[in-house]
Amino acid sequence: MDKANIILDAMKTLLEQDDGASCSVSDIAKKAGIGKGSIYYYFKSKDEIFDALVEREYHQIIENCRVLMNRSYADAAQKFALLFRSYRSSTSLLAMDHYLHQQQNAAIHQKSLAKILSSLSPIVADIIRQGVEEKSFRCEKPQETAEIILSVYCFLYDPGIFKWTPEQLKEKASALATLLENGLSAAKGSFQFLYQT
Amino acid sequence: MDKANIILDAMKTLLEQDDGASCSVSDIAKKAGIGKGSIYYYFKSKDEIFDALVEREYHQIIENCRVLMNRSYADAAQKFALLFRSYRSSTSLLAMDHYLHQQQNAAIHQKSLAKILSSLSPIVADIIRQGVEEKSFRCEKPQETAEIILSVYCFLYDPGIFKWTPEQLKEKASALATLLENGLSAAKGSFQFLYQT
């Protein structure tokens, strides 16, 4: 396997092990079974390793979402729900995710949120555009609107930043659904999936 | 003056100087004119110093916003604009932002964003409630809606997370304004202040 990927695997393993507490470059090198100097032959800095790991881990998830959207024949609201559920189930399988929500991994967490938003927003924007064509949504700026929706989801719903109770989360989801229904001039209940189940 | 506040002043000054690059505990001690050991007589850790600084600096800003809202006689949309401008001008004076937007301080950054959201959201919620009473807004969940609006501001507009151009920011603000106008059933142009100037 690629040496760079061996390094990323080592870091991922360490992040999953003990809350990422012992994730120094030396630790990564030891876990990867190579010298510390070699790490810096493949990566310029520790931050760059972070970036590469985030890139690698989320690439597959995003790709799955994209494929799902392209091969599904559904109206915009249904696609929204499909995407929402697909993404939720994918990330719940990502073992790293739980550790991202801890204080000491805030930097990589932030980077991964930024990646999610920038990768998913074009997909969400396409759904909105489809809704506009189908006359079920009204929206002049699909891309920016998609970013707004996702930023709420990334930030307000993040268990690493806020400790809401399930009831509070449901209230917020319901408020977002109403805001989107009216904001996009969509049919009542189009965004029910946000707070159901 | 209180020794603790002298230390906070020193840190604030250093953060304002060169993007917080030289803001080690030793630097803070030197700037404050005391020994490094004394720092740890007043604070348990560097994080605690920064928490105290965030608390002190944002308390005043939030308080200003609260007072401004209470003594202003304006309709809800005007109050929104007032609050927005007051907050923007206050935070632009805060040079701490540079420090917060560096990778290694992501944890503290998150904390301060969470503080902003939880402190400002009740104020925004009150504005929305006023708008509902005045029949200029329609909203069933003012508190949650306020949090949604603020989370967009805290996350999507954060220069430490995303590097948007001014034009892109304006597009996003315009999209948010439209979404809010429709989402709150407000009059066209109610949220123009978001993307003007």
Next chain:
DNA sequence: TGTTGTTCGACCGACGGTCGAACAATGAGA
């Protein structure tokens, strides 16, 4: 003079990152 509160900077371990020596792999010229 004893006690308590305060100050201090030398010191510590850990960190991210550097460095040059050493080792493998390659291929051109004889």
Next chain:
DNA sequence: TCTCATTGTTCGACCGTCGGTCGAACAACA
């Protein structure tokens, strides 16, 4: 096929800096 020079790769000792500790020393006061 045997050099040998070149290039790519590996390594851990080493560096400077950081956040944080520590005990000695000092100040204030009873």
